[in-house]
Amino acid sequence: MNAVNTAHAGPAAGPPATRPWRALIAVLPFLVAVAAVAAVFGAVRDRLPEPLAVHFAADGTSDDFATAADFLTFALGLPVVFGAVIGVLVLRDAVEGALRWVIATGYGLAGLYGCMGVLTLLENAETGDAATVRLPMSHLGPALGVAALAAVVGRLCAGRDRIRADKAAGPAPAAPPLDLGADETAGWSRTVASPALVALGPGLLAAGVVVGLAVNWVGAAGLAFGALICVAFAGVRVTADRRGLTVASSLVPRPRLHIPLARIAEAGVQQISPLGDFGGWGYRLRSGRSGIVLRRGEALALRLAHGRVFVVTVDDAATAAALLNALRDRAHGPGSGPEQGA
Structure with missing residues (x-):
């Protein structure tokens, strides 16, 4: 490989x-x-x-x-x-x-x-x-x-909030497909961390200890559970290959999200603001789109069947998009996607 x-x-x-x-x-x-x-x-x-x-x-x-x-x-x-x-x-x-x-x-x-x-x-x-x-x-x-x-x-x-001039509201333009040989197999993988969850996890844990010592440990349990969730999902591994896109926690085996190649119409790159675009961090749902948003900046954006958009914030998203587009073209033909196929 x-x-x-x-x-x-x-x-x-x-x-x-x-x-x-x-x-x-x-x-x-x-x-x-x-x-x-x-x-x-x-x-x-x-x-x-x-x-x-x-x-x-x-x-x-x-x-x-x-x-x-x-x-x-x-x-x-x-x-x-x-x-x-x-x-x-x-x-x-x-x-x-x-x-x-x-x-x-x-x-x-x-x-x-x-x-x-x-x-x-x-x-x-x-x-x-x-x-x-x-x-x-x-x-x-x-x-x-x-x-x-x-x-x-x-x-x-x-003061004033700064809004990017390049803020994208819709699906990103498709990235040019990667040049793959007919018999060539390729894969791409990156790990991304969330500064917000990295900061929030220890913060909730510290707050839980304070609440436990000052009030009771029952109230602290909820904060401790939230801290564990934040720490577990503070980093994810994003993988693109012939099977499609897979996003999984870096620390625990489940849950994981998998989007088969057959469901991907095209892949591109977007710039994402967690609060501005999705209202927060983590797994987010919005009208017509969803995503795993762990930080601000570059994100891999997939247009799926029926026009929905899925994004995941990750470095080197352009390479992942180019690879997925090349694998999609090889599997279905250039320009074809799930909504065009049989």
């Missing part, structure tokens, strides 16, 4: 990388929230009961408690984790087309975390008995107001 390693002209250069100041803007509210909670804790620590009331029922009465150390681990650790995840996504420019909304969401979350942490400390400081601490639902209104105001500030500070 001959491995395909054909040089090709890459896609047009995209926009410059996100400037570091935008990542700093994205993490700033989380740092402010951490500083606010730490400052209030330092000011009232001598008046705090042990343990503290940390959870409240709908009528405002306390129904769960934690030590001061556990409360700080949760109240300071969770904003740090979410701030780090959002900062990495912005720094890597993995949220093209939705940068303002991602930063605004971060500001809102940071404002809410900070307010609830400060309110919890102040209410605990007013009494020497955690069982008598109350946090009425009316206190949630000001906290949500601060969160909304913070989100507006974040959206204004984020």
Whole structure:
């Protein structure tokens, strides 16, 4: 078997990388929230009961408690984790087309975390008995107001989203078929990783540990499961050969996705923005198209039977497209596809 390693002209250069100041803007509210909670804790620590009331029922009465150390681990650790995840996504420019909304969401979350942490400390400081601490639902209104105001500030500070001039809405033009001999067999394979899932997996795991230590391990189980899913699918291997296209996790044998050569009408290359084009990362479904989207940038785009489009983000997509088109032509004849065939 001959491995395909054909040089090709890459896609047009995209926009410059996100400037570091935008990542700093994205993490700033989380740092402010951490500083606010730490400052209030330092000011009232001598008046705090042990343990503290940390959870409240709908009528405002306390129904769960934690030590001061556990409360700080949760109240300071969770904003740090979410701030780090959002900062990495912005720094890597993995949220093209939705940068303002991602930063605004971060500001809102940071404002809410900070307010609830400060309110919890102040209410605990007013009494020497955690069982008598109350946090009425009316206190949630000001906290949500601060969160909304913070989100507006974040959206204004984020600046404009940059949209690529070459953003493609439909199927990519078919790549020229690779020149294969009549008896030549070829295959192509690449591994691609997702910066978003690589960052999110450890982030969810850290959040799960914080929730487990500060609240309970039942709530942490869901975060841990999400972390395992992210880590398992943070990288996939994409293979193109005479059988068609196969996409499988780099770490686990199942699930895997296979598109037979007979279903491929033509293959090309697209530039993909995960949030802008598909609303997120992972296996995505949109009207008329679907795909495995792990990062921003170059993607192999297949036009399938009945006109649907499937994409998978991967480097050297032009070589894979050229190979699949050559194998399709050899199997069905030039220009033929499933919708033209019998």
